[in-house]
Amino acid sequence: MxxxxxxxxxxxxxxxxxxxxxxxxxxxxxxxxxxxxxxxxxxxxxxxxxxxxxxxxxxxxxxxxxxxxxxxxINGERLKTPVVNIDGEFVSVSWELALEVIAEKWQDLQAEYGKDSIGVYGGGSLTNEEAYLLGKFARVGLGTKYIDYNGRFCMSAAASAQVAVFGIDRGITNELSEIADAKCIILAGTNIAECQPTMMPYFRKAKKNGAFIIAIDPRETATTKLADLHLKVKPGMDANVVIGMLKVIIEEDYVDHSFVQERTKGFAEVKEQVKTVSLATVEKETGIAQADIEKAAREYGKAETGMVFTARGVEQHASGHQNVRQFLNLVLATGKIGKYACGYGAITGQGNGQGGREHGQKADQLPGYRSIENKEHREYIASVWEVDESELPRKGVSAYEMMEKIDEEEIKALFVMASNPIVSTPNSLFVQKALEKLDFLVVVDMFISETAKMADIILPCTSYLEDEGTMTNLEGRVVFREAERKAPQDVKHDWAILCELGRALGKEKWFSYESAEEIFNELRLASKGGVADYYGITYERIKEEKGVFWPCPKEEDNGTRRLFESSFMTTDSLASFTNLEFQYPKEAPSKKYPLVLTTGRVMEHYLTGVQTRRSHDLVQRSMDAFVEIHPNTAKKYGIEEGKLIRIESVRGTAVVKSRFTEGIREDTIFVPFHWGDLQSINRVTSPALDPVCRMPEFKVSAVSIRPVHQQQKEEEKKYKVLTG
Known part of the structure; x- marks a missing residue:
């Protein structure tokens, strides 16, 4: 034995x-x-x-x-071959056949309806190389102006505000290590403890070092528990709180006058405007006591060092651009920028939300954060791509507006890579109906997502373990992602898929790359001289230095770890104050829809959950969507804890389980957005768009709630009346 x-x-x-x-x-x-x-x-x-x-x-x-x-x-649902939708069933086909069908269909549609009849929809999880190549593919491979990406729903408000004020958009103006020495920190509309958990120790270090932390959020979260002062603001009223704080800072003279005079413009107008601001009115509109507004302003104003961080709670509004600019007013007035432990940060959501928006996925952008409407910028990129400037398309429209173009049947075909718009887009029932009008839908994904279910063809892509390339983290540090696991035999990298499609369209000259590094070297050249200048960054440097900060225009440069030490990147080197404008949600509660819905994330899941809902350990921890509701509100509407309830707006309905908490305002409910189908809260959310950045208003929607069984009883009652 x-x-x-x-x-x-x-x-x-x-x-x-x-x-x-x-x-x-x-x-x-x-x-x-x-x-x-x-x-x-x-x-x-x-x-x-x-x-x-x-x-x-x-x-x-x-x-x-x-x-x-x-x-x-390693999930068994993962796609291993291209599949074609035949009479509602997906059938495996060869790459050769899939590419041939796609190229032929695209060419036929463009011949009949024009180049702009095809739209391209990308994602903030692509590597820098793939984000760059997707933008090039749209403009050179397809010649369409219609390209945008899901980062529009993530960073567009903060990005546009930073460009307007500072002349550049980088997620955080400082290294994360400086947070520990900030003496006052404002965390506005951000739940870092669940969304970026590994970042939290930086704030704990700061608190240990004596920092005063202010949280602005309508909910109590794991992040607000760290705060010394929690301002439980009404959703959509963040800018108004900050205007009140600025009044205190100016009138009690916490202003850094030398900084304001030497490095900013527009302060005189703001100083006059604060005289008309009433703190009593601010209190009434925001739900924040005047004393707390004053305390927040004084703590931030008197602190020797300080940092302000915003995220989607501030930014995902139809006033997102102006919301962020009011926070930047605070930063400029106190001179807390361009110095050690002083700065601003927009907490990037997606893995490559920073790099993904710098190199050409946005409707109005070319690589290096160049403008597609600027002739000089167009000419430079045309020279890098070896095309005539006149052949480059002009500006397209934002992600949600692309869905409107599809509904209007101006866009006939859509190519989706690294995104799931049926779940991530507001007013998603409208989006689903619009996509049903498409003549042709191609999706690149690892799984049959809610969007991919509607596709004519799905192309399987590699995972993060198999696809190497660079990513740009929330600090602006360009890092290398190794890929040491062998990919399944019939699965391709996103960049390789774009090359294959380019060849199928007869554009092999522009899409003949052999490696991600080869694409990155072209990206470096394309970004050279732009705001987001990566020219001095090489694969060798990234690996040796454990990441390089952009902008980095020359190989001998160390990279820019802290922005704005001596000047801003505007044409006159000055940062701009913005006028004080009170901001209000586009949708207010009514008798029919009496509550405010706000949305967000949970620790266990990421974006629309296509990947995390296929990780069994994460699913076991968070299986279903839920609604956070105050017990008093639940009682008022006959809601029992743990039971299914129907959330309804003028746009649609979602059904989720109730979860009671006293940590939320009684006029507000909260639902995470990681689930699809009837649990998808974006069936309910508002598509009102910011006039500057085209960010939708995810964070404020007027809704009604009721138990699911209540509706069933009402329907049974109606049925009995109708049938006698």
Whole structure:
């Protein structure tokens, strides 16, 4: 018996192996690096993620999403071949046939309806190389002006505000390490503890060092618990709170006069405008006591160092651009920018939300953060791409407006890569009906997402473990993502798919790359001289230096770790104050829709959940969507805890389970947006758009609520009346 046991143990050891894969989490903008240990024991694989202690951003931390990210890669639902929709069923086909059908259909549509009959919809999770190439593919491969991406719903408000005020948009103006020495920190509309958990220790260090932390949020969250002062603002009233704070800062003279005089413009007008602001009115409109507004202003104003961070709670409004600009007024008035432990940060949501918006996915942008309407910018990019400037399309429209163009049947075909617009877009029932009008829909994804279900063809792509390239994290640090796991045989990288499509369209000259690094070197040249200048960044430098900060115009440059130390990047080197304008949501509660719905994220899931809902450990922790509701509100509407309730707006209905909490305002409910179908809260949300950046108003929608069983009883009652 002992010999038999020994034999089987020796056989097991021979059939066992261990591989260590160097990887980078595919989810949030921290872009934490790790080692993924893959053990093969007989015929079973076992994985264990281990954080990289040398990572300068995460400092050796990894959250639960990163720990279990590999699970979606090995999920059995993953697509392994191209599939074609035949009479409602997806059938596997060869790449040759799929590419041939796509090219022929696109060419036929463009011949009949023009080049702009095809739209391209990208994503903020693509590598820099793939984001760059997707923009080039739209404009050179297809010649269409219609390209935008899901980052429009993430960073557009903060990006446009920073460009208007500072002349440049980089998520955070300083290194994260400086947070520890900020003496006052404002966290506005951001739940970092759940959205970027590995960033939280920076704020805990600051608090330990004596920082006064102010949180502005209509909910109590794991992040607000860290705060010394929590301003539980009415949704959509953030800008008005800040205007009240600015009044106190100016009238009690916490202003850095030398900074304002030497490095800004527009302050005199703002100083006059604050005289007309009534703090009593601000209190009434925002729900924040005047004393708390004054305390927040004084703490931030008197602090020697300070930082302001905003996220989607401030930005996802039809007034998002102006909301952010009011916060930037605070920063400028106190001179807390361009110095150690003083700055502003827009907490980027998606893994490459920063890099993804710099190199050409946005409707109005060319690589390097150039403007597609600027002749000089167009001519430079045309020279890099070896096309005539006149051949480049002009500006298109934003992501949601593309859906309107589809509904109007101006866009006949849509190419979607790294996104799931049926779940991520507001007013999603309208979006679904619009997509049904398409003549042709092609989706690139690892899984059959809610959007991919509607596709004519789905092309399978590689995962984060298989697809190397660069990402730009929330600090503006360009990092390298290794890809040491072999991809399934018939699955291709996103950049390789774009090259294959380019060849199928007869555009091989412009899409003949052999590696991600080759694409990056062209990106460097395309960005040269632009606002987002990557020219001095090379793969070798990124690997050796553990990331390089942009802008970095020359290889001998160290990169820019802290922005605006001596000047801003505007044409006159000055930062601009903006007028004080009270902001209000486009939709107010009514008798029919008496509550305010706001949306957000939970720690266990990412974006529309296409990947995280296929990681069983994450699903076990958070299986279904839910609505946070105050017990008093629940009682008023006959809601029982843990029961299904129907949330309804003028646009549509969602059904989720109730979750009671006293940590939310009684006039507000909260639902995360990671689920599809009837649990998709974006069936309800408002598509009102910001006039500057075209950000939709996800954070404020007027809704009604009622128990699902109540509606069933009402329908039964109606049925009995009708049938006698």
């Amino acid at each position: 002992s010999d038999l046991i020994k034999y089987f143990r020796e056989k097991q050891m021979k059939e066992s192996s261990e591989a260590i894969l160097h990887a980078r989490c595919p989810y949030c903008s921290m872009q934490c690096s790790m080692e993924l240990i893959e053990e093969r024991i007989v015929k079973r694989n076992r994985f264990k993620a281990k954080p990289n202690k040398q990572d300068p951003t995460s400092e050796g931390r990894l959250c639960m999403k990163g720990l279990f990210a590999h699970q979606h890669v």
